[in-house]
Amino acid sequence: MKILVTGGLGFIGSHTVVELQAEGFEVVIIDDCSNASENVLDGISAISGVRPLFEKLDLRIKHDVLGFFERHPDLGGVIHFAASKAVGESVEKPLLYYENNLNTLVYLLQCLGSKEQAPFIFSSSCTVYGQADKMPITEDAPVKPAESPYGNTKQIGEEILRDSCRVIPQLKVVALRYFNPIGAHPSADIGELPIGVPQNLVPFITQTAAGLREKLSVFGNDYPTPDGTCIRDYIHVVDLAKAHVVALQRILNGKQKENYEVFNIGTGKGSSVLEVIKSFERVSGRSLNYVIADRRPGDIISAYADTTRANEELGWKAISTLDDAMKSAWDWERKIRNI
Numbered sequence: 095m096k097i098l099v100t101g102g103l104g105f106i107g108s109h110t111v112v113e114l115q116a117e118g119f120e121v122v123i124i125d126d127c128s129n130a131s132e133n134v135l136d137g138i139s140a141i142s143g144v145r146p147l148f149e150k151l152d153l154r155i156k157h158d159v160l161g162f163f164e165r166h167p168d169l170g171g172v173i174h175f176a177a178s179k180a181v182g183e184s185v186e187k188p189l190l191y192y193e194n195n196l197n198t199l200v201y202l203l204q205c206l207g208s209k210e211q212a213p214f215i216f217s218s219s220c221t222v223y224g225q226a227d228k229m230p231i232t233e234d235a236p237v238k239p240a241e242s243p244y245g246n247t248k249q250i251g252e253e254i255l256r257d258s259c260r261v262i263p264q265l266k267v268v269a270l271r272y273f274n275p276i277g278a279h280p281s282a283d284i285g286e287l288p289i290g291v292p293q294n295l296v297p298f299i300t301q302t303a304a305g306l307r308e309k310l311s312v313f314g315n316d317y318p319t320p321d322g323t324c325i326r327d328y329i330h331v332v333d334l335a336k337a338h339v340v341a342l343q344r345i346l347n348g349k350q351k352e353n354y355e356v357f358n359i360g361t362g363k364g365s366s367v368l369e370v371i372k373s374f375e376r377v378s379g380r381s382l383n384y385v386i387a388d389r390r391p392g393d394i395i396s397a398y399a400d401t402t403r404a405n406e407e408l409g410w411k412a413i414s415t416l417d418d419a420m421k422s423a424w425d426w427e428r429k430i431r432n433i
């Protein structure tokens with residue numbers, strides 16, 4: 095069966111392509127290469143032995159999306175990653191974010207919704223919970239007003255899907271709310287490739303150790319947490335990628351309880367920034383140059399998942415440890431920097 099993966103050259107998309115191929119799916123990737131390179135196709139092929147079909151296409155151009163669906167009448171489902179994801183940039187350029195993340199979703203659903211079968215997996219985020227009142231966070235925790243246009247696109251995206259499922263019976267959707275994806279494929283053939291200065295913790299750590307950055311700033315150590323630094327649920331990207339395949343199979347096998355379902359995808363374990371640094375130092379054998387800095391505006395104190403629903407309903411569980419993920423992130427950084 096042929097599956098469309100939008101944003102399939104990106105960090106989570108590329109890992110998901112590999113897992114789909116391992117399960118026997120044929121993959122066609124759409125990517126506009128705005129934040130990814132065509133070279134990622136070489137990495138995917140090195141792992142799976144199969145070069146996925148690829149079309150460089152801008153999903154904001156509805157005519158082109160329609161043309162794509164005409165060229166691929168045999169599509170069995172869509173996994174939709176393509177989106178902009180920089181929180182700060184979204185504050186500066188809200189309309190770009192609404193266009194990139196929402197217009198594209200609408201066009202895809204209009205095309206897919208006209209087919210007899212319409213399985214759809216959506217990349218959502220734990221950002222929809224904001225600072226939740228209770229830990230771990232269940233899917234029933236309230237969705238809080240978004241702190242940024244980026245976060246808002248994830249909330250509105252979920253609403254668009256929920257409303258569409260009510261009136262398009264063949265549309266079957268799973269929205270996956272990711273916690274913090276990190277790491278790289280164990281082969282080090284694909285991984286995260288941030289453009290410019292990384293905003294996220296783990297690529298900043300590996301780039302610092304690789305000598306690209308002088309030091310890591312730990313954003314605040316006076317939070318009400320055991321060591322004073324913020325807590326997140328860091329999930330290995332390969333575990334996360336597998337969750338997409340399992341969610342797709344759930345739809346294809348008619349196992350859904352409702353046409354629109356939401357799952358948290360995390361490990362269920364919270365780790366502090368200092369614990370992540372210690373893990374990096376343990377697996378790399380290097381000490382990291384870091385300083386304690388001011389809090390980052392907008393950061394939440396703590397967020398980690400209750401994964402019971404995903405464990406029980408999807409039959410999926412994260413298996414990699416934080417050390418596994420940090421080692422793979424470091425192996426990837428060393429490979430791309432020739433260290």
Ligand code: UD1
Binds near residue numbers: 313391
């Ligand atoms: C961030 C976004 C979130 C988005 C997610 C996508 C913000 C406020 N949140 O989540 O909306 O869905 O990325 O991946 O931008 N840290 C440092 N020093 C650094 C970088 C990070 O101490 O140089 C700390 C942060 O304060 C935080 C933790 O590391 O406590 C994780 O940060 P990050 O990787 O940016 O993820 P989130 O903030 O969880």
